[in-house]
Amino acid sequence: MDKKQQLLNTIQNNIKEYCDTYFDFSFKNENPVVHLHEPTTSGDEIFAAVETMLSTYTTMGKKVRAFEKQYADYAGTQYGVMSNSGSSANLLAVAALANPFTPNYLKPGDEVIVPALSWSTTIWPIIQHNLVPVIVDCDINSFNFDLNKLEQAIGPRTRAIKLVHVYGNPCNMDAIMSLAKKHNLFVIEDCCEAMGSFYDGKSVGSFGDVGNFSFFFSHHISTLEGGISVTNNFDLTETMRILRAHGWSREADEHQKYVKMYPEIDPRFIFINLGYNLRPTEVNAAMGQLQLPKLDALIDNRRETANFYLKQFAKYDEFFQFQQETPKGKHVWFGFPFIIKDNAPFTVKEITSFIQKNNIETRPIIAGNMARHPAFNMYTHRISGDLNNADTVMNKGFAIACHHAVDQKAREYIAHVIDQFMQPYVTQNAKRSAEVMA
Ligand SMILES: Cc1ncc(COP(=O)(O)O)c(C=O)c1O
Known part of the structure; x- marks a missing residue:
């Protein structure tokens, strides 16, 4: 075994020993405490993170792509676009639907219906894109949208519904999708509290145009910080990949198309759209790859x-x-x-x-x-x-x-x-x- 592998084995064993000794989150009668959250990560994920850092390949790359595929498979969708938080996933979804790359995209002043019982970054991307959030009450039993009040909220400028599966309880997707179809509305699912939740045997996030999940510490699995947008729409996927990283085309599957269109521009830096930097790291993805099967x-x-x-x-x-x-x-x-x-x-x-x-x-x-x-x-x-x-x-x-x-x-x-x-x-x-x- 070479020196490098020996060192890695030692690190792995030390992390394992540390976690076996100190990662005990079981309840103790002699010191009764119940925290709202405990880590889902074990020594395996921590070693995967350290090993990734030691490899020096830490910025978004192959591991992110592999995890995106793994998560999309779990959610039963064709595509996944990982980002650095659930909030960023929400932002990317709205930004893509409000982008001129998207047919019939959302325009300033268009209304997006959101639940009152939601999170700040369920709603802020709507305002950040000059769209108007329309706030609707929840049902007191499910805590999700009150379906009658949701229907009553639809007006001439309504273009989308952005729902939340509150606390992981899936919305009645039959009712919401038929309403969306009737009124020709986009549907964005904020699934940040609902990883692993299903409706009628189908993962949440796979019903609407885009579904967004969070891998923050307190969630069902964690990549430290992290999020993912899942969809079956290839064009939205490409737009989200482009918006995620500066607006350049480099991470788009169809990058070569843009290289051919703009031969005079260095292919590494063709800015074909606006953009943010919402990229996750390889460290996040390495942890996610091991977390998801759990x-x-x-x-x-x-x-x-x-x-x-x-x-x-x-x-x-x-x-x-x-x-x-x-x-x-x-x-x-x-x-x-x-x-x-x-x-x-x-x-x-x-x-x-x-x-x-x-x-x-x-x-x-x-x-x-x-x-x-x-x-x-x-x-x-x-x-x-x-x-x-x-x-x-x-x-x-x-x-x-x-x-x-x-x-x-x-x-x-x-x-x-x-x-x-x-x-x-x-x-x-x-x-x-x-x-x-x-
Ligand atoms: C409904 C909802 N949306 C979005 C988020 C934001 O996720 P993140 O903390 O990963 O940005 C949260 C956070 O818990 C949430 O509960």
Whole structure:
């Protein structure tokens, strides 16, 4: 074995030993803590990242291309364009649909319908392209678009729907795709919370024109930072590849076409469009290649945890409302959300303070109703109908961990802490059903 291979083996073994010793995210009775997220990466991915760095081939190249193919295969689409975050994937999708390279592209002033219960960078690319976001309420059971309010929001300038599969619960894609077809709308799926989620046996992200995923630390698998846009549309893929890197043609499959068109320009630097620099690195892709085969097992644990919570807390349904899995959908539980009903004799602040005091982290559900955030005051937008349900989610909701590392002990600890909090409030009814469950 040559010296280089020997050194690599030593590094690999050391990383493995380090991770075997210190990467223990299981629940400890003697030090009870439940974080909202834990790393999905193990020594294998860390070694792959280090090995990639040691190779010195770190900027976007073959590994990114290979991971794009691997992810597109998983999602059941023809193409994938990796970028440096889910936000960048969202940006690329909108930028490509609003680009003159795209037939019938989105023009300034055109409207794009978005859910109020979404993330900032679901919506910002729309505003950044001089399009008008039209904000629509969510359904209080699925947390996804309220389908009636969605249809009512469609107006003469509406050109696209940008949906979110909230917390990994797939939208009713039959209804949304038929609405889009009827009104001739583009569909962009923000799947940043929904990796591995399926609707009617088909991956989210594969229904609309483009689907965008995030590989940020807290997501179902991680490449540190990272994102990917999947699509079956070759021209959109090419446009996203070009917009991703400066607007040059170099990474386009049809690069040679441009080389022939512009023989007088150095082929390495033909700028055929506007662009950003949203490139991921080979390090991100190397990690993704090893993470993706683990995704389904990681999701299994999330689903088990969610089922445990749903059973465990059913006895409090007088006071709590829970997110309901969409029929025909596979929910992948980015977190576990609670909504406190109006008749509850306690506030969100009271319950979350109690839970947090017991070392269980909590957070708002996404960021609540995006229309209530101050940034909107500066930019043109349209609010369609009331946003009562998104307001309820914002004012009366919170979420706890439902990640791959929540084990049975952690689940039972959470149940115990919530039982403690609820004890003064349980009514005779709930007491009776708690006794039956015990
Ligand atoms: C719905 C949604 N869209 C977009 C993003 C942005 O993803 P990233 O953090 O990778 O930029 C997030 C982040 O969690 C999200 O929840």
